Amino acid sequence: MTMKKTLNNLAKFLLLLVLVTGCQDDDKSFGDLTAPSNLTASYEIIGQDADNPNGDGSGKVALTAQADNAVSYRFVFPDNTSNTVTSGQYTKRFTTEGINSYEVVVVAYGKGGVSTSTTLLVEDVLSNFNDPVTTELLTNNSSKTWYWAAATQGHLGVGPNTVDGNNYYPDWYAAAPFEKAGAESSSCIYEDELTFTLEGENTIKYTLNNGSGTFFNVDYVSVAGGNATEDTCYEYDTSGEKTVLLGPAESVVAEENTTGTAMTFSDGGFMGYYVGATTYEILDISETQMTVRAVQGSNSELAWYHIFTTQPPIADDGPVYDNLIWSDEFDVDGAPDATKWNMEIGNGTNGWGNNELQYYRAENATVEGGFLKITAKKEPFNGYQYTSARMTTHNHLDFTYGKVEVRAKLPSGGGTWPAIWMLGSNYTTNEWPACGEIDIMEHVGNDQNTIHGTLHYPGNSGGNGNTSSTVVEGVSEEFHVYSVYWSPDIIRFYVDDNEFKTFANTESVPFNWDFFVILNVAMGGTFGGDIDPNFEESTMEVDYVKVYQEQE
Template identity: 35%
Template sequence: MKKVMKKYGSFLLICLAFMACQEDEPGLSTLLTPANLSITTDIASDQSGNVSVTTTADNALNIHVIFKENNDPVVVKPGEPATFQYTQSGQYSQIITVVAYGTGGTASSKTITIDLDVRLLIDPAILQKLAGDGTKRWVWNKEELGHWGADAAFNDQNDGFPAPPNSMNPCLYDDVLVFSYDENDSYGYQLETGVNDETLVGWADVQYFFPNATPQQFVDECHDISTANSTAVKSIDTDTSFLVVEEDGELYLEVENSTLSFWSGASRYKIIELTDDFLHVRGDHQPILETIEIAYYHQFRPEDYDPNAGFESEFNTLFWSEEFSVAGTPDPAVWNIDTGVLGVAGTPTGNNEAQVYTNDPNNIKVENDVLKITAIADGSGGYTSGRINSLGNFEFQYGRVEIRAKLPTGGGTWPALWMLGGDLLSNPWPGAGEIDIMEHVGNNQDNIIAALHDPINFGATPRTVTTTVTGVSDDFHLYSMEWTASGITFLVDNVEFGTIANDGTRPFDKDFFFILNVAMGGNLGGTIDPAFTQSTMEVDYIRVYK
């Protein structure tokens, strides 16, 4: 088991079991060493690993309970219970060290041994996503904006610094996170560091642990963390255990005495998003040389992740992309804020829809590198929402389109990622043609529709294909199409779910432009839930390949 180093702020390690230790301090007339330590334990019988230790002692001011070697102590008053949860499953013995502190730094310590029977269970669906078959390996999602980031602590949305693609030091990118489990519900975690056993260390901690280093402000450095040097240290394991816990409806990933690659000092991470092929977490930590806590954002992909797995595209050169990297109004050089100028199919009242499209930032804006279109009940029985299009700014013919999005929810919502022919203004719908890359209705949650409308099949009789995708309103998914002269294939998360033929009798052999919107009600959206208040479609990016 490889060890790396972390600060340890107490001198209690010099107090050996069953021995008192004492510091001489001038000016103290009476030094009273704690005596008669009495320890009682309460071990939960439900295999949860929860243990409570209560200590009393004469002359004690406070009690430090060290539940595991290298762990920070739990500090309590005499007679006050100290609690801890052991996360390693199995039947085993555990040594607990208790240190009672008195006046002038005097201290007495005692150790006890407890027997544990622990079996912690992670929800099978979560475990499958995180650990796969029991050997899942994750690497940094280095190709994406924001795969690493930093901001003020406890903020799920990174409003601070999102790292551009491939911009971090290579010593970070060769780290691998391995999550495993066995038939006894033991959950193992291993951090594999790469070349020279180095990983990236936050700049504010570098000089503390590596006194000979001279880090520049805000410049993180690569170090072999097994060589960290400090006058007061504790070890961190790179081969340890993990657990996923739920608190107040939120999920947290804990890697005991360890870290998720970038060494910030955090070992507990809030799970912002978890799918089979994407892990996004936030760890909050106060660097040694800083006075405030910082949120560190990490994004990972499985080591064997292939965005085109299962489908071989003939279009592999990036032709155009919209990453929504500038906050505020969507880029006016690309996007028209559409309040109803596109004719029959594009008017706010088309398809008997209930919403009015606005340019209000509450309805449409770019924030945290994501386009957000929000449908809102106005309180008087009406609804507002947002819609943008790229007519006259960006149009193209044939290629692969990838749109990563998280969909709104609620009865009556009708989000769409779609396209219309570039000659729409002179060739009204359905003559211009319509390609629906993704449509969804909240009254049929998790059902995804793709469709083509043209003069032969349109309105209530389009050519459609559908699929079911779990959690479209909980997680981001990749909605794609492959458009050629002979057909248009639709995919979700790179899994094909249908192809619709294309030929010279259909208007799908010319330039088309994008439209993104959230409608309410209407012919497809259906009945609107009277309790609906608002819901948002988030679009991470759009990419076109040729």
């Protein structure tokens, strides 16, 4: 049996935002300006019954308002959000965890904006929603600024909002890296700075600093007073702090492709690109990257996708590295080419400084069928329980600046730690981390499919490395291209041409002299973690290693 609570009109008062107050002469353009009367407001907690007196835990409440002479109704909530409807009916999801009561201001508007208001007390609503992980990733439990992932394919895109098919990716359009930087009508988008700040328990504030303008979807250019026939940048005031509510996502996206959490912004807040949406479903979020999905306000069949990163977009006109100066495509079976590679043997000092548990042997690296295969094995050797291989180009290939591409399929299994990286060639006289280290790709089997790109240098070494990560499905089942672009001004990290980390190179960091390439698979250690007791062996396969520099 559904229980329903009704609160009659307690008082007639006007909100500060209402422009028309008190008695006034009739405005002939509107006719008789009669304030709505007999305003009543009621609510029904969704899922409330004898066994669930506080509802089903969704936090949903169906609100109803009625008044004579009303043309629209506005519900104003204590979380600083509001909604205006003509029907007088609106369903609100309250997301504060536990059983809580809320005061809702209900405003009935008549012709010309005259209004009558009341307060509705919504009592004892149960919400089971709780997502502290997203809160921490979004705000760093303090304040965090996000930017458009301009260098990533599909950082802005659109697809169908349907139950069937691929409904979590921009099937219809996906912007190419920095695509919007070249067109005057859309170049403002990459200036956006989206800052999320945690203020008290479960209270997130949001500000959008969008520099010179807002990028408007063509269906909404009139909001900015424009009349363009395509998406266009307009001056638009986005100042002021908004409130962001985290709550359960109401979505057609399959559970495995979403976090299940959505952000709702107060007072018309939005995430940089104006598509008439104030709610954004978080499909994926990490410390450095976030993918969101929003349904267009004027067309519920369209879903927009945005990818943000904690790295500011840097579009530089740096050198073009397209001259292949060195490569190994592993087309001769046997041991790796000794004119290109050095095989490092042993366990180094303290497991190569990382408490690694393998003993490196030349025999664990072979070339077969056009692929280099570095195999980590569970086998006793020289006092160690695991063997693997590590190989370098030092004194065969040492170079400053360029582009490195490695196409590889990674090993799997708890404790595996494959790496494709570079080390400053002066490491013997300029001791690490002063020599510099560029980790193009690191992966650990205990966190399958998460790819890390990291820079180590004084002040940012070991566990404090300057790092970013991205999730790439199937890294141990399929080949992917891991690459780095390294110039005097910038270092960019990519997987399959999708950039996931940008670093501004300067003279103050050790990335402006010769480096060499290293390939290895470690076991365990400070980053690899615990080794699966059932691990037997696994292989990193490398299709090619290519190094490019400028044309002379």
